[in-house]
Amino acid sequence: MEQIVISNPVPTPEEMAEIIGMSPERVVALRRIMDQPVKRQQSGRKRGTPIASGLTMRSSQRPAKAKRKR
C-alpha cells in the first residue's frame, strides 16, 4: 500500500480554532486545562491505615485464600 504524504505543516491550535469556528478565549481555556498538573486519583485506603480499630494489616499478614475444592 502506498503511503499518503501529508506535506502541510500541522496546523496550530489557533488555526484549527478558526477553521472550526471556536473562539480564541476557548483555546486559551483549553491550553490552561492541558497545562495544569493532573490530579492523581486516590485509592480508598492508604497502605497501613487501620482496617478496624487499632488494627493494620500488610499483604504479608493477610490470611491465605482458601483453595477451591475441585
Place this chain on the structure above:
Amino acid sequence: MARRKRVQTVFLNIPYDNGFEDLYLAYIVGLMQLGLHVSVALAVPNQGRLETIISLIEKSDYSVHDLSNIRTTKGIPHFNMPVELGLALYRSHYSKEKHGVFVFERKRYRAQRSTSDINGLDPQIHNGTAKGVMAGLRNIFRQPGDATTVPEMLASYRAVQKRLPEIRKNAGGRSLFEASVFKDLTVVALIEAQKLVDRRTLA
C-alpha cells in the same frame, strides 16, 4: 504573507458507543497530529442525516471506517457504518480515487469475511488498542521525515485522556460524542502537538 495550504480532511466513521471512547480519542489525536482535519457526523438529526453524511464525505479527502464494532440491538445489527463505507467507496470510484478510503478492524481477516467485496482494501488491524490505531494511521499517512512517531502520539493521547474529566466538565457534556467536546478534543490534540514540536526543538 504566504497563504496557508488547505488542511486535508478525513471523514471518521466509527461507532458512537461509550465502549469505543478510547479508540475514538486515539483516532482524533492521531489524525490531528499527522496534520489532518477530522470531520464526524455528530449532532446530526435523523432527518436529513444521509444528505449530511454524503456532504461530509464529498468535502473530505479521505475517509477512515472502523468496522471493529458493529453493534446489535435485540439481535438486530446496526448497518449504518457499512452503508457509510459504501458511500465513501462510491465517492472514491466516481472521483477517480481522489477520495481515499481506509478500513480499520480489530482482528485480522475478519473484514475479508464480513465484507468480502472490499478484499482489495487491506484493512489496518488495531487489535482494539490506541497504539494499534496510531500505528495503522501512520501506515496510511506520513509526514515528510516521519516527524510524529507512534510513542509521541501515544504520549499526547495519554495527556489528553488524563484531562478528559476536566474537558467534559468544561464543555458541559457527559459523552465524548458531543459536538462541543469533539471540537475541544481536536484543539487539545493540537496543543499537545505543539508541545511535541517545542520538545523536539529543545532536544
